Amino acid sequence: MEGYCPICRKVISLSHPLCDQAEKWFHSASGKKVWRIRQLNRYAYEYVTEEEYNAMQEHSSLILSDARSWDDFDGSTFTGIDCRGERTSIFSNTP
Ligand SMILES: [Zn+2]
Structure with a gap:
């Protein structure tokens, strides 16, 4: 995947x-x-922090075709805790 x-x-x-x-x-x-979000009709994903994500939702009518989040992000390995409680890459393709 690309971002x-x-x-x-x-x-x-x-x-x-x-x-x-x-x-x-x-x-x-x-x-x-x-x-990690993808806006409708955009080619690649965008990465935003929780604060930025909340601000985007307040200030624009954001239409997303995909959105996933990772807790406790680690900037040296590009991983975080996904919705299943596993540490996975924010570049991973798995749903
Ligand atoms: Zn750059």
């Missing part, structure tokens, strides 16, 4: 190295809840 860099919007994935800004963003999100 947008939270800062520069370049497409990122496990096979594309992250830009410095994306690395910083993911590092700063460590310990937080991170959402």
